[in-house]
Amino acid sequence: MSDSTGNIGQSWFTEFHTPHAGLTLRITEHLARKQSPYQLVEVMETVEYGTLLTLDGMVMLTDRDEHVYHEMMTHVPMLAHPNPKRVLVVGGGDGGCLREIVKHPSLEKVTQVEIDGDVVDLCKKHFPDVAQAYSNKKVELVIGDAIDYLRRYKGEFDVAIIDGSDPVGPAVGLFERSFFTDVHDALKPDGLMSCQIGSPLYSHERIASTLKHWREVFTEAKAYLAHIPTYPSGVWCLGLASREPGGSSAQPNQVRFRTFSESLRYYTLDIHKGAFALPADLARVAT
């Protein structure tokens, strides 16, 4: 979630969100550091946020706030969809979206396509709660390139969750228009896609251009926001796109929500609706 990284002293990790601003966290231990074929994967123990995963120096998740991202990426499309049975996750190697997806009683099968097997292995070891759903029988894990994988499927999925990293490194292709066309085509006619986009403070232009691309491909596309303290600026913009009119503004299903609502720490039915309220300056470029 930045373009540079560094350490201040021996026991601090700092992610510079721009060359001029950053979040600095006290660390007590380097738990893992592996250069995979795709990226530098690091796991550290922080005092304030628990265990931290970084890819190429960018914060991907911490124990303390990962639930916000995973609940909002998952339950917004899953509860807006009338009956999600077949789900695709692109990226998401930590397993956090899977943990939330398998809570849905309508689920028959979820396929996750992650390019970097080292991320999966390290998360199973260091984030056992996040990665708990890898042992679930409804979960199929494919280690491979989602861009190639997607082209094989037409009208297959109810929900697609695009949980890639930022558009640097291996995730660059996940922000191109051709990729979103393939996602659109792999969805059933009433299918929904969620996808992380960027910081409403630092990535105004990326948010505007991403939504513009989606609207050329999908029938509807909307941005929504979630409070993720360890991501740049503390709030992150996600998006929801729909093949059919009204799909992205459908009311979340209350009956299904109640089957797992006690497990949730961020998502509520009110948050689902309120998250689509955008600040005036973002609304001017993104609606």
Next chain:
Amino acid sequence: MSDSTGNIGQSWFTEFHTPHAGLTLRITEHLARKQSPYQLVEVMETVEYGTLLTLDGMVMLTDRDEHVYHEMMTHVPMLAHPNPKRVLVVGGGDGGCLREIVKHPSLEKVTQVEIDGDVVDLCKKHFPDVAQAYSNKKVELVIGDAIDYLRRYKGEFDVAIIDGSDPVGPAVGLFERSFFTDVHDALKPDGLMSCQIGSPLYSHERIASTLKHWREVFTEAKAYLAHIPTYPSGVWCLGLASREPGGSSAQPNQVRFRTFSESLRYYTLDIHKGAFALPADLARVAT
């Protein structure tokens, strides 16, 4: 907005939100540093966020994101109120709330009671846009102790905006129950109060106890959230309290909103409603 502060190298300002996590900003110039009778007031120039005001090392405002705080502190109570003519600001020495308050066509007079005249003077000099309303004829500035001042007034104000710093230093009394009783009594029967509370991540207990106190004094009290990147965790919890039932959940007045909506960069009618949606873990302690 923290309990400790420090510098990393010569050209960085870091606010440690806890001893283990902080926001670090590159600075190019120290513009002012004055020990007032109440606190250390500093003004610095940052690269990423423009001019920065700190009190005792805690970020109070930056050019880039001050509009979020001031719009949400002001327009939520002012537009929920049926006809705000007489307004009180406690604290708010930078003048940002005043700038927003004077946009309201119904306003007759706003009185601001700020304890520290040095904050006003330094903000007039270094934040001319924020402090612009000090020259407005509807604005009365009182340099003094709001706790003493408030006791003189009963049923006087339509809206009270409590824009103090955090409950350390001179603002400690602004978080005590007796103070809120005085605010309640100084309001007219249909009066509303807004007040900053704390970080939904770091100050869960303060938010819960503050709302509990308010509900013992006011008829209604609700928490709402705003995205302020330079405050700890990037999101801040504000509160709205009402003397009458239904006051804090009143729909914002659309006609009055439209008279100044083009000047706004964060507040919208959708944001007004959406901001009251609290994350599940905060809703469990604060509703």
